[in-house]
Amino acid sequence: MNEERKENTLLQVSSAPHIRSHDSTQTVMLDVIIALLPLLLWGCYIFGMRALTVTLITVFSSVIFELLFNLITKKTITVLDLSAVVTGLLLSYNLPHTIPFWMPVLGAFFAIVPVKMLLGGLGKNLVNPALAGRACLLLSFSSAMTVPPVLTRLDLFESYLPGDALSGSTPLYTVLSPAEDGSSISTELLFDMFIGNESGTIGEVSALLILLGFLYLLLRKVVSWHIPLSYLGTVAFITLLFPAEGVERFDVVYMLAHLFSGGLLLAAVFMATDYVTSPITPKGRIIFGIGCGLLTVIVRYCAGNEGASYAVLTMNLLVYFIDKITVPRPFGAALPKLKIKKESKPQ
Amino acid sequence: MAFTFKGGIHPDEQKNTRRTPIVPITPPGSVCIPMSQHIGICCEPCVKIGDLVDKGQIIGKVTEGLGCPVHASISGKVTKIEDMIWSKEHSVTAVTIENDFECRVSPSVKPYCGDIRTLGTEEIIDRVRNAGIAGLGGATFPTYAKIANAVGRIKGLIINCAECEPYITANHRLLLEHPEKVVGGIKILLKAFSLRTAVMAIENNKKDAVKAVAALPFDPEMIRICVLKTKYPQGDERQLIYALTGKEIPTGKLPVDVGYVVFNAETCAAIYTAFATGMPLTERIVTVDGDCVGSPGSVLVPLGTPISELLEYCQTDSSKIAKIIVGGPMMGKAVWSKDTPITKGSSAVLAFSEKALKSQMKKQTACIRCGKCLAACPMHLMPKEIYRAYIKGDLSKCKTLLAQSCVECGSCTYVCPAGLDLSQAIVSAKTKLRPKRVVSEAKPLAVDENSEKPLCDHTSKTQQEEK
Numbered sequence: 095m096n097e098e099r100k101e102n103t104l105l106q107v108s109s110a111p112h113i114r115s116h117d118s119t120q121t122v123m124l125d126v127i128i129a130l131l132p133l134l135l136w137g138c139y140i141f142g143m144r145a146l147t148v149t150l151i152t153v154f155s156s157v158i159f160e161l162l163f164n165l166i167t168k169k170t171i172t173v174l175d176l177s178a179v180v181t182g183l184l185l186s187y188n189l190p191h192t193i194p195f196w197m198p199v200l201g202a203f204f205a206i207v208p209v210k211m212l213l214g215g216l217g218k219n220l221v222n223p224a225l226a227g228r229a230c231l232l233l234s235f236s237s238a239m240t241v242p243p244v245l246t247r248l249d250l251f252e253s254y255l256p257g258d259a260l261s262g263s264t265p266l267y268t269v270l271s272p273a274e275d276g277s278s279i280s281t282e283l284l285f286d287m288f289i290g291n292e293s294g295t296i297g298e299v300s301a302l303l304i305l306l307g308f309l310y311l312l313l314r315k316v317v318s319w320h321i322p323l324s325y326l327g328t329v330a331f332i333t334l335l336f337p338a339e340g341v342e343r344f345d346v347v348y349m350l351a352h353l354f355s356g357g358l359l360l361a362a363v364f365m366a367t368d369y370v371t372s373p374i375t376p377k378g379r380i381i382f383g384i385g386c387g388l389l390t391v392i393v394r395y396c397a398g399n400e401g402a403s404y405a406v407l408t409m410n411l412l413v414y415f416i417d418k419i420t421v422p423r424p425f426g427a428a429l430p431k432l433k434i435k436k437e438s439k440p441q
Numbered sequence: 442m443a444f445t446f447k448g449g450i451h452p453d454e455q456k457n458t459r460r461t462p463i464v465p466i467t468p469p470g471s472v473c474i475p476m477s478q479h480i481g482i483c484c485e486p487c488v489k490i491g492d493l494v495d496k497g498q499i500i501g502k503v504t505e506g507l508g509c510p511v512h513a514s515i516s517g518k519v520t521k522i523e524d525m526i527w528s529k530e531h532s533v534t535a536v537t538i539e540n541d542f543e544c545r546v547s548p549s550v551k552p553y554c555g556d557i558r559t560l561g562t563e564e565i566i567d568r569v570r571n572a573g574i575a576g577l578g579g580a581t582f583p584t585y586a587k588i589a590n591a592v593g594r595i596k597g598l599i600i601n602c603a604e605c606e607p608y609i610t611a612n613h614r615l616l617l618e619h620p621e622k623v624v625g626g627i628k629i630l631l632k633a634f635s636l637r638t639a640v641m642a643i644e645n646n647k648k649d650a651v652k653a654v655a656a657l658p659f660d661p662e663m664i665r666i667c668v669l670k671t672k673y674p675q676g677d678e679r680q681l682i683y684a685l686t687g688k689e690i691p692t693g694k695l696p697v698d699v700g701y702v703v704f705n706a707e708t709c710a711a712i713y714t715a716f717a718t719g720m721p722l723t724e725r726i727v728t729v730d731g732d733c734v735g736s737p738g739s740v741l742v743p744l745g746t747p748i749s750e751l752l753e754y755c756q757t758d759s760s761k762i763a764k765i766i767v768g769g770p771m772m773g774k775a776v777w778s779k780d781t782p783i784t785k786g787s788s789a790v791l792a793f794s795e796k797a798l799k800s801q802m803k804k805q806t807a808c809i810r811c812g813k814c815l816a817a818c819p820m821h822l823m824p825k826e827i828y829r830a831y832i833k834g835d836l837s838k839c840k841t842l843l844a845q846s847c848v849e850c851g852s853c854t855y856v857c858p859a860g861l862d863l864s865q866a867i868v869s870a871k872t873k874l875r876p877k878r879v880v881s882e883a884k885p886l887a888v889d890e891n892s893e894k895p896l897c898d899h900t901s902k903t904q905q906e907e908k
Contacts (some may be wrong), residue, residue, distance in 0.1 A: 106764040107775040109865050111851030112793075112801065113452060113607065117813075117858040119806050175806060217807035217859075318816070374812035374825065424843045425679065425820040426689045 129307035142247035153182030184224035187297020328387025472745030481507035514743035606769025626709025803860030
């Protein structure tokens, strides 16, 4: 028998399972890119072709910085997982189209090198690279990061001089500082916000397209509903029940204006759901979403400023602890609380 | 709404052989029958080289403890009794019988002649034990022991026809072609447990099987058919009981402890055969599929038939074969030799070419914390965390994360976009965490199909002897 076996060629062996799904990091990132692209098209339509130039700059510089880092540190080339492209896209979506061209390069450098690659690359970063890049630019160059109050369409390479841009006219500011005559937000303005016919950063303006992207990601099972819904739900709940001074309770238009304005939707759907920097447990994801919602509203009410990105960045830092306290109960395992009760009874 | 459980995956079903009728294989020239095809103690061969044996004749006796006798699956002459390599560390005695093509049936094979209505529990257990029946779903736990253990302790009998693994259609074809055998077996089991109703669990990709069973003339009170949502690993006892009753089996406990017992459909048919014709378990239905197989289908195979003969029968291009899996692609075992015999636990033989294997290859990248493994785990564990702890060598953390309750279904590895070998690491952690002194009888019931545990447990024996 043994002799016979020697004659036969030995077959391959491996432990089960022998089949695998076709998902990979690359396909997941590709799905996110597909969900993000309509926003870029809309950005180009509403702000002019300069939006495209800014986006291309951030995407290319993100990829090149990651590639350079891989080459210099002599590590495996990781740019093909497309995560740098997603970071580049998200970073540019958070920038005004009027930004000087060299700034996005700096933002991409900060996002990719110190925030992501120095900590060990994709999967190891603590905070969302794109948001960190944006925060870096916002703190360093606040005037250049200011969104022009009126819609300005610009050519591919047209430079823009901020001049004496008045803040307080983008829809978010209208929402956050109600008119002195007490008139509430008009439904026309709300509709414009929903469609995206307003001023803002490149990718944040169209609520409709962001929600469509969310739907696509849900259908492709790339993201779960937990974070976006708990995040938006918390913001909706607070703005409905505890609106800012001068606004009546249960003002649905006010609540919707909060949801559709600023970078909230973009942050809730694409930033807060970033796998690496969000909890992995379903319960943890809900806690994370609620935390993001709370912080966003607090910043909006108290500072009169968009708080979504800082809210997400803050919650990013708490992910480790949220994961620790929300370990799911294994199937068939006793509830830890019940155990304590049972133990305490005999005493 | 269909019954289901939380977690799990839905791989490509690949039930290519669902419409191919079961055909008996042309009798093989020789069979090589291992003395241990079940969980428990190895049998002792009770024939000598040169003996003439009949089909159904006992050739391996249970000497002590838990075990199933082994029978000759063809008539012929015993030519060899020797050890064969069975797994990485273990060998098992195997009896080779050369076929004389006379199809003599042993005189010990007699149908049950008493009245089936007055059958006693002891009588049923006795006949099932003598027929050498083990769980045919793949776990191969001795059926008599399962019955004996559950008598008087259960309130529900569940018949598992989920067949959630891709490719396998053995149970499906059995239900379509011989539903009366399965129902007959269920009647006997109901008698053994003095129960009135059994629940038959069938996944909703086998609606025709539901119809075939429902068309039989039996009391609808006796068998309730439950249609389950098609999902893997629905056929796992824990998930099946949860899907049907909403009850969770506590960690480390058996289905019996929550009042249920689960039998595979083919096992029921084998019990029926043991009573109707008296023929012990000498053959089983094997699904043969994979991209190398020319005419895939379900084949009725005598136990001990070498896989090579089975593949040849199904017109397989053997030069292309790179990997043979015995069992389903999710939990099946890859074998290194085409001479490996079909045993009681082999529900399928899948032959894949190099090309097909390459399409399943995935490059390993870093974990991106997507949480898909958590969502897929039917036991609600944290595969990613256990994997990390195991790679670091932190076994105590694996233990606190309950790595031992892993059912080895492989769902986490299947979904992982980073291509990490999650379940492989968890299974290794589980093996290392297993108490050193394993007494075969204490082994959990058919929880993990095709578990890595070798069929013949020599380690436990030697360790006991040492003590």
